[in-house]
Amino acid sequence: MRPCAVVRQALVMGLDMIAICDHNSAENVASFMGAGSKEGLTVLPGMEVTSKEEIHLLALFNRQEDCMALQDLIYRNLPGENVEEVFGSQTIVNEKDEATGSTRKMLIGATLLPVERIVSVVGSLGGVTIASHIDRQAFSLLGQLGFIPEGMDLDGLEISPRTSEEEARGRFHSYRRFSFVRFSDAHYLEDIGKSFTHFLLEKTTSEEVKKALHRQEGRKVLEQ
Amino acid sequence: MDLPKTGSEQEERNSVLTLSDLVKSFGLKIEAGKDRLHEEVTGGYASDLLSDVIAHSRKGNVWITIQTHPNIVAVATMKELSGIILTGGRQPEAETIQKAEQEGIPILASPLFTFEMVGRLYQIGIAGMSPC
Numbered sequence: 001m002r003p004c005a006v007v008r009q010a011l012v013m014g015l016d017m018i019a020i021c022d023h024n025s026a027e028n029v030a031s032f033m034g035a036g037s038k039e040g041l042t043v044l045p046g047m048e049v050t051s052k053e054e055i056h057l058l059a060l061f062n063r064q065e066d067c068m069a070l071q072d073l074i075y076r077n078l079p080g081e082n083v084e085e086v087f088g089s090q091t092i093v094n095e096k097d098e099a100t101g102s103t104r105k106m107l108i109g110a111t112l113l114p115v116e117r118i119v120s121v122v123g124s125l126g127g128v129t130i131a132s133h134i135d136r137q138a139f140s141l142l143g144q145l146g147f148i149p150e151g152m153d154l155d156g157l158e159i160s161p162r163t164s165e166e167e168a169r170g171r172f173h174s175y176r177r178f179s180f181v182r183f184s185d186a187h188y189l190e191d192i193g194k195s196f197t198h199f200l201l202e203k204t205t206s207e208e209v210k211k212a213l214h215r216q217e218g219r220k221v222l223e224q
Numbered sequence: 225m226d227l228p229k230t231g232s233e234q235e236e237r238n239s240v241l242t243l244s245d246l247v248k249s250f251g252l253k254i255e256a257g258k259d260r261l262h263e264e265v266t267g268g269y270a271s272d273l274l275s276d277v278i279a280h281s282r283k284g285n286v287w288i289t290i291q292t293h294p295n296i297v298a299v300a301t302m303k304e305l306s307g308i309i310l311t312g313g314r315q316p317e318a319e320t321i322q323k324a325e326q327e328g329i330p331i332l333a334s335p336l337f338t339f340e341m342v343g344r345l346y347q348i349g350i351a352g353m354s355p356c
Contacts, residue, residue, distance in 0.1 A: 053291065137273065137275065143273055143275050144272075144275075145293055145295045146274030146278050146295055146298075147274075149294065
């Protein structure tokens with residue numbers, strides 16, 4: 001997707017903050033952050049990382065360099081080369097929506113890193129870790145591992161748009177110690193903002209999101 | 225024409241199989257739980273999604289998987305499985321071995337890939353169960 005188009009659509013949908021989370025890559029975050037800052041939309045640099053167990057984890061940061069540090073680790077632990085005819089192109093764009101290159105890493109693949117390692121690295125880089133779409137069987141923490149391992153330092157759990165808030169509360173009652181969030185996981189412009197989370201924050205940063213997820217200092221996730 | 229015998233038909237002819245028999249028959253490497261190999265194997269289940277194993281495996285089953293995360297031990301304990309066979313030459317993580325020793329869950333390993341391992345188990349009389 002193109003940065004200016006994404007930013008415009010997010011503003012049309014009334015969002016204050018979005019995160020760019022490509023699979024196992026952050027090569028496009030700078031362009032989207034640039035496009036966002038011109039229009040007054042906060043764009044957090046992020047990534048959706050695939051662990052060794054094929055679990056998807058969202059990592060959100062404030063600073064681009066922290067996200068790139070994660071990408072360095074991911075790229076060192078991500079085997080394979082992309083086959084464009086099969087998986088499509090992996091285009092890198094600038095903030096004017098122009099394609100400037102592509103990445104050869106096989107981003108659809110799984111890293112060699114255990115899920116706990118990813119959670120701890122993201123934490124040590126000051127980021128936020130959220131287990132993606134836990135209501136789905138495919139590539140989710142609960143699908144792959146059956147339950148959330150003891151002592152895992154996750155900041156929150158994401159429920160996909162296909163499960164309602166009420167259903168999620170029932171199904172995941174035993175995990176209510178974690179905050180639940182809902183994101184659109186938009187892969188196309190028209191999906192942006194279809195699902196979102198209301199946070200009560202002082203400002204739109206990943207640190208504030210982290211506080212809200214842990215219900216600290218008055219920050220919180222508001223019920224829909 | 226004679227149909228090939230199913231695993232369960234063969235099982236009736238064979239005596240009770242234990243993990244120890246599997247170790248001997250297939251040269252499995254014992255990664256954990258060497259004192260618990262006398263348990264009877266009631267059947268088999270093969271899957272790498274732990275939520276699926278929780279849903280469908282039965283007590284006493286041997287579980288064939290490539291998943292090496294420590295949670296495999298918890299699932300095997302909860303479902304009272306006889307043991308786990310890791311395929312494709314996968315090594316369990318250190319914490320997985322430690323938990324398996326604590327819980328008394330045998331972990332065995334084979335360089336064979338899952339399809340081949342399951343086929344050989346079936347041949348000696350370890351059956352799966354039909355979906356109900």
